[in-house]
Amino acid sequence: MLTTGALRAHLLAARLAGPVATSRESSLRSYRLFAARDPRLLLGLDPERGWGEGELLGLMASKCGVSADPAHVRGPDVIDPERTVAALGAFAERLGAAAGARSPVLFGTGHPHRLLEFYASLARALSAAGCVVLTPAQGVGVDMATRFGVRPHRIDYVRGVALVREGGARSAACAPGAHSHSPLPVRMALGALAEAGDPLPELVVGDHGWVCGAGQLGVEAIGLADTDDPALFVGEAEGRVAVTVPLDDGVRSDYYRPLIRYVLHRARLPGRQEWP
Known part of the structure; x- marks a missing residue:
């Protein structure tokens, strides 16, 4: 078993x-844009009230451990590993509850280059526990805003995890998908289930727009978020995101493997012995 002390040490080392x-x-730029309700930072969330920059900084200091000093404007940001460990425990508890109820679950990521293995391992474990891992709207096209303008994308699934690919991209392991903050894919996925009369997910697991978009529609959602993704933490504060785990979401994919082991063990899910 990976102890909390070993996990804490790994979080800091990685x-x-x-x-x-x-x-x-x-x-700080993200907090300014979120306060101005820039849709690029809302990630599909419609906040119940206005959040000023100062309030957001206070929330992120409480949830992540970033400095609450508005005069601190340069350098690397900081995440408190104790908050990460605690949130991973709550994240694992939700997964364990879903497994116990054999709930239908939807996984989706806007960080496929970094986080696909993390989510795919959890999807495999929940499937082995008897959950249906949903894959709605496979291949459905969605036009999404990028820095180059609106571009056609399509929804795809890799090992049970939803992602988006740019139009014309190959469906191959060497092309894991596009980085995305958009809530449009999860809206289309949920809409496809509703239109077909199929059961909706009882839990959505992921990041960015997958979590905020699902939470905004009333679906229980849990996910990972960095210090420049305030929407998930606001969603959690307002009761529309169940658990948000603060961590850097852009490190090497293999650095998340000890987190897989820790979460699977805490959730008592199959496969927890497979990770060294």
Whole structure:
């Protein structure tokens, strides 16, 4: 078993927590844009009330451990590893509850290059526990805004995890998908289930728009978020996101493997012995 002490040490060594690669400048810019209700930062969430920059900074200090000092404007941002460990425990508890109820679950990521293995391992474990891992809207096209303008994408699934690919991209392991913040894919996935009369997910697991978009529609959602993704933490504060785990979401994919082991063990899910 990976102890909490060993997990904490790994979080710091891999820079998943502690001083992280996400800059303070990036985080503060995100808080400004979220306060202005820029849809690129809302990630599909419609906040119940206005959140000023100061309130967001206070929330992120409480949830992540970033500095609450508004005069601190440069350098690496910081995530408190104790908050990450606690949130991973709550994350695992939700997965364990879904497994116990054999709930239908939907996985989706906007970080396929980094987080696909993490989610795919959890999807495999929940499937082995008797959950239906849903794959709605496979191949459905969705036009999404990018820095180059609106571009055609399509929804695809790799090992049970939803992602989006740019139009014309190959469905291959060497092309894991596009980085995305959009809530449009989860809306289309849920809409496809509803239109077909199929059961909706009782839990959505992921990041970015997959979590906020699902939570906004009333579906229980849990996920991972960096210090420059305030929407998930606001969603959690307002009761539309069940659990948000603060960590750097852009490190090497193999650095998340000890987290897989820890979560599977805490959730008492199959496969927890497979990770060294």
